[in-house]
Amino acid sequence: xPVQERRIIYRHIDEPGYTIDLACYQRHGxxxxxxxxxxxxxxxxxxxxxxxxxxxxxxxxxxxxxxxGFLDRKSGKPVYLICNADESEPGTYKDRQIxxxxxxxxxxxxxxxxxxIQAKQAFIYIRGEMFEGFHILEKAIEEARAANFxxxxxxxxxxxxxxxxHRGAGCYICGEExxxxxxxxxxxxxxRIKPPYFPAVLGLYNCPTxxxxxxxxxxxxxxxxxxxxxxxxIGVPGDSGTHIWxxxxxVAKPGYYEIESGKATVRDLVYDLAGGPAAGRTIxxxxxxxxxxxxxRMGEKFKVKLPDGSAxxxxxxDIPLDSGSFMQCGTSLGTGGMxxxxxxxxxxxxxxxxxxxxxxxxxxxxxxxxxxxLWLKKVTHRVCNGGGRLEDIDxxxxxxxxxAGRTICAHGEAAAWPCQSNVPKFRDEWEEKIRAQMQARExxxxxxxxxxxxx
Amino acid sequence: MNLSxxxxxxxxxxxxxxxxxxxxxxxxxxxIQEEQGYLSKEAIEWTAQKLEVQPIAVYEVVTFYPMFRxxxxxxxxxxxxxxxxxxxxxxxxxxxxxxxxxGCGLGETSADGNYTIEFVECVAACGSAxxxxxxxxxxxxxxxxxxxxxxxxxxxxxxxxMPPSRH
Ligand SMILES: Cc1cc2nc3c(=O)[nH]c(=O)nc-3n(C[C@H](O)[C@H](O)[C@H](O)COP(=O)(O)O)c2cc1C
Ligand code: SF4
Ligand code: FES
Numbered sequence: 001x002p003v004q005e006r007r008i009i010y011r012h013i014d015e016p017g018y019t020i021d022l023a024c025y026q027r028h029g030x031x032x033x034x035x036x037x038x039x040x041x042x043x044x045x046x047x048x049x050x051x052x053x054x055x056x057x058x059x060x061x062x063x064x065x066x067x068x069g070f071l072d073r074k075s076g077k078p079v080y081l082i083c084n085a086d087e088s089e090p091g092t093y094k095d096r097q098i099x100x101x102x103x104x105x106x107x108x109x110x111x112x113x114x115x116x117i118q119a120k121q122a123f124i125y126i127r128g129e130m131f132e133g134f135h136i137l138e139k140a141i142e143e144a145r146a147a148n149f150x151x152x153x154x155x156x157x158x159x160x161x162x163x164x165x166h167r168g169a170g171c172y173i174c175g176e177e178x179x180x181x182x183x184x185x186x187x188x189x190x191x192r193i194k195p196p197y198f199p200a201v202l203g204l205y206n207c208p209t210x211x212x213x214x215x216x217x218x219x220x221x222x223x224x225x226x227x228x229x230x231x232x233x234i235g236v237p238g239d240s241g242t243h244i245w246x247x248x249x250x251v252a253k254p255g256y257y258e259i260e261s262g263k264a265t266v267r268d269l270v271y272d273l274a275g276g277p278a279a280g281r282t283i284x285x286x287x288x289x290x291x292x293x294x295x296x297r298m299g300e301k302f303k304v305k306l307p308d309g310s311a312x313x314x315x316x317x318d319i320p321l322d323s324g325s326f327m328q329c330g331t332s333l334g335t336g337g338m339x340x341x342x343x344x345x346x347x348x349x350x351x352x353x354x355x356x357x358x359x360x361x362x363x364x365x366x367x368x369x370x371x372x373x374l375w376l377k378k379v380t381h382r383v384c385n386g387g388g389r390l391e392d393i394d395x396x397x398x399x400x401x402x403x404a405g406r407t408i409c410a411h412g413e414a415a416a417w418p419c420q421s422n423v424p425k426f427r428d429e430w431e432e433k434i435r436a437q438m439q440a441r442e443x444x445x446x447x448x449x450x451x452x453x454x455x
Numbered sequence: 456m457n458l459s460x461x462x463x464x465x466x467x468x469x470x471x472x473x474x475x476x477x478x479x480x481x482x483x484x485x486x487i488q489e490e491q492g493y494l495s496k497e498a499i500e501w502t503a504q505k506l507e508v509q510p511i512a513v514y515e516v517v518t519f520y521p522m523f524r525x526x527x528x529x530x531x532x533x534x535x536x537x538x539x540x541x542x543x544x545x546x547x548x549x550x551x552x553x554x555x556x557x558g559c560g561l562g563e564t565s566a567d568g569n570y571t572i573e574f575v576e577c578v579a580a581c582g583s584a585x586x587x588x589x590x591x592x593x594x595x596x597x598x599x600x601x602x603x604x605x606x607x608x609x610x611x612x613x614x615x616x617m618p619p620s621r622h
Contacts, residue, residue: 078474090538090577121474128485128522129578131591131622164472169481169520172576186480186506188519205475248540248581255582291539337581339540353539357576454542 003268006234006260008242009218013101020136022143025104031149033225037112038157045116049220051228053240057094058084058175058213059290059335060410061239061323064220065228068117068210070200077207078120082184083110084213085126085133086168086175089290090357091337094244094256095214099126099133103140107163109217111150112224114161117210121162125180128169137165172361176409177211179363190365191409215244235261236307239322243336247274250281250342262322269321270340281342285426286316288326289334291354292414294421302329331421347426348388348433349454351396351418352380356455358415365408372403373415384455386446388434397423456501462490466505476506480516484523492527492619521575529564529571531613532620533557534588537574540581548599549585550574556606569613571620590622 012018012028025031037045050065071079083106087095098106106124114122126134141163145151152160171189173179178197179189181204196202203209212220219241223231232240239261246256252275259269266286270276277283286296296316305328306312319325326333341350359377364370376399379392400419403412423430433447440447458466466486470479483505487498494517503510517523535541535550550561550572559565559572580586583595589609597605 087579088577091540091581092577093579093581096579127579128481128520129575129588132593162472166478167481167485169485170522170575171520183481184478185475186477186508186516187512188515246582248584249543254584287539339543339581341543345543350539350543353537353542357538360576452543452545453547454539455547 002272003259003264005258005273006242006263007258008222008234009105009215009244010097010256010258012105013097018101020101020103020140022104022140022147025102030104031108031144031147033221034108034112034115034149035155037115037224038155038159042116042118045112045224048228049116049223052223052231053228053238054216054219054223054231055239055323056213057215057219057244057335059089059292061332064212064216067200067212070198071117071210072201072208075201075208079117080204080207080209081110081114081117081119081122082177082180082204082209082211083122083124083217084175084177084180084211085124085130085137086180087127087130087214088172088175089292089335089337090354091248091287091290091339092246092335093248094246094336096130096133097244097256098214098218099130100136103136104144105218105221106137106214107140107144107150109219109221110163111144111154111161113210113212113217113220114163115154115157115159116220116224118159119161119210121164123184123204124163124165125174125184126165126167127174128167134165134167141165171363172357173363173409173411176411178409180211181209188363190363191411193408235263236320236322236324238324243321243333245269245321246335246337247340248337249340250277250283250345251275251340252278259321262320262325264321265317266319266321267317269338270317274340277340277342281344283340284343284345285341285347285350287339287341287418288331290337291339291357292417293334294331294417295425296329296331297425300329300425304328344451346384346433346449346451346454347422347429348380348383349449349451351422352377352384353454354418355380355415358411362411362415366406366412368403368406369412369415372399372412375399376415376419381455383430383434383437384449386437386440386449388430388437390431390434390438392434393423393427393430456497458487458501459490462486470505477508477512480506480513481520484513484517488523489621492621493524495525527619529559530569530617530619531571531609532588532590532622533559533570533572533609534575534578535572536576536578536580536584536586536588538577538581540577541584541586544584545599546585549587549597549602552599552602553587553606556603557609567615568619569615570609590620
């Protein structure tokens, strides 16, 4: 049987007749979970989230309940909640659907989460390029405030919280949570060093702060609705709930698909749901979830431990869609923004495209990241432009090795991982490309570029 | 400074939303740029005064964030996404065609002042790649084949009476 979607977060997205106004949301049971949540103790709600084993959907997959548990309550300082709506990891477009098509679901999630952690104020930090998304959220907040779903003394509970939408202005690094905090303070988005600046202790205005992704906060609403112990039954141990997969690149039907964690494979997603590659093409490589995650080459085999504890082997298409399975294959599902590349793709060009991104987006605070990402861009671009040298192959890998683990924030890893995975896995392609260039240069010519230009 | 009543009032409503004034920085800069098309020296100093910070604190924000600019641009701001998902579906060809059809180089403003074309990084619409933003609007599935028509439509919509883009 072909794989089925299980839509929880996206239940009403693209449903005919479903609109973004409050009345429609309420007709579909909107804000009922909030109403019930407000009658419970905040600690109980935090416990539900812990019981649910929900992992954050912003890319790192950190358990949400545990994160909330780190909040410094002793300081007596106000607590803040920031919803990360920066959606800036290339390949990712899942939060956009929620913001543009079901904004009240997000707001309900934000208010429930604010109440659970007893936040004094909540912010939704939305990327600057989502002009319309900003207006949609502002309007939805006004509606919710008028109906007393946020603001003062929410539904007579005695709890008050306001939600403020804040716009970014075109930086990837604002998606990094401490960069986001600096940005929200009206500064350059320079990520902060941890320790001591763990947001749950020293966050916004040096107060305890929780930063959660848009989808995570929507998941929280469903955790509270069904109870943590029910929620944890969805999916597989270690990765509960559903994942929204946004596929792009070389497939017949790019789009988003919500699938119960671990209940389908890469094959189901790429071939059954997304229609596979174009006629006559084959798939060469897949990046599982946002461009920073390590690339997978078709034909690779992974020695894994199967759910029953026995040893097994998976090819790329066999990987089940849950975080533990991708981890076993040396990569991560990240944001779920999967990019598929077919056999026409030049893998050096693909990497050069990403290196240009990181060189543009580094905030510049740390030398390895600032200099390294620019250097990576220059070397890979030189190879794309016909000036490749065989030693460039190891050079790219070496530069990347010296960035990862030596920086203030995970942008360092984000810039390094694509190189660290692409170079060893596609070494044959690099060598072939460079040898052809060397030969051409001997004749005073420039080797012809193959495939679609990606830089 | 020459700011409309509407924008000034909007800014005065923005500031008290935040526990600390300075947090309103990005929102104020957006509001001014969306009225004036860019951030002048005067605007930067006005913002500094409004937020009770030194002008350098505003300058460093303006120079850090790619969406802010200190000079006016063309009437239409054409932003072509060049990141991987869009590139895999022909974004670089789209950009070449747009430059050719609109008579405007990449990173430049056309001689008639009508267009500014730029590359931007992923705008979170990768499932409908390639995408192009014009001012504040997202245009999806602008494939290389569709680009000439897209450019023609843009040309029809753009008139000399339009002010420089505010987005
Ligand atoms: C360079 C960089 C960019 C990031 N961009 C985003 C983003 O756009 N959206 C997001 O939710 N998280 C992003 N993150 C992850 C955040 O730092 C943070 O882990 C996340 O918002 C936490 O939310 P979660 O626990 O709900 O996943 C980024 C991290 C890094 C290092
Ligand atoms: S790792 Fe890169 S992006 Fe992160 S703080 Fe350092 S220089 Fe900035
Ligand atoms: S790569 Fe163009 S929108 Fe994401």
